[in-house]
Amino acid sequence: MDNMDNNNDIIELLDILYGMVTEAWGVPLGNDKCIIEREKAIEIINDIKANLPSALAEAKRLVSARDEFIGNAKREAEALRKSAEEKARAMVEEQEVVREARARSAEMIAAAEAKSNELRRLAGDYVDKIMRDSEESVSSALSTIQAAHNAFKVDMAAKADQFTKK
Numbered sequence: 003m004d005n006m007d008n009n010n011d012i013i014e015l016l017d018i019l020y021g022m023v024t025e026a027w028g029v030p031l032g033n034d035k036c037i038i039e040r041e042k043a044i045e046i047i048n049d050i051k052a053n054l055p056s057a058l059a060e061a062k063r064l065v066s067a068r069d070e071f072i073g074n075a076k077r078e079a080e081a082l083r084k085s086a087e088e089k090a091r092a093m094v095e096e097q098e099v100v101r102e103a104r105a106r107s108a109e110m111i112a113a114a115e116a117k118s119n120e121l122r123r124l125a126g127d128y129v130d131k132i133m134r135d136s137e138e139s140v141s142s143a144l145s146t147i148q149a150a151h152n153a154f155k156v157d158m159a160a161k162a163d164q165f166t167k168k
Contacts, residue, residue, distance in 0.1 A: 012053045012139060016146045019046045023150060035157045043150065050143055061136045068129040072122050079118040086110035 022043060026036035090103035 012050055012057065012143055015046050015050045015053070016143055019043060019050075019146065019150055022046075023153065029157065029160065032157070032160050034153075035160050036153075037157070038154075040154075043154070047147055047150070050147065054140060054143065057136055057139060061133050064129050064132045068125045071125045075118045075121040075125075079114040082114035083111050086114075 022038050023036060026038045029035040029037060086107040090100075090107040092103075
């Protein structure tokens with residue numbers, strides 16, 4: 003299951019849970035209380051909890067991939083730098099050729115460093131976005147679960163009060 007499917011599964015489960023609560027029968031004299039199927043709600047919450055670790059694992063995998071990407075960019079930049087130095091050494095036949103080689107080498111190094119910096123920035127932006135999206139999904143899921151849990155506790159307390167008053 004890829005990250006997008008996992009996020010969609012979590013969102014779909016939250017939508018189902020939301021639908022259960024919004025479409026549930028109201029409790030007499032309990033304006034904000036409703037009756038939902040406890041087992042089904044618990045099953046949905048457990049499914050959400052089961053999917054969250056894989057979303058977090060995907061985020062960790064992306065950070066690792068970003069680090070590997072940056073490492074590859076550094077190696078590529080170093081290879082380009084070494085290549086530029088070797089080319090410069092080969093052109094040491096006369097003074098003008100040496101100056102030209104040094105200028106070309108500096109340009110290649112600057113271009114490689116600029117490319118490496120850009121790749122590092124793009125990788126960082128991408129991983130930041132994925133982490134931010136994952137954080138928002140997890141936060142949204144947690145808020146929904148907490149709201150459902152609080153509603154459930156309030157409902158159970160109201161039912162307990164009804165039974166003790168009888």
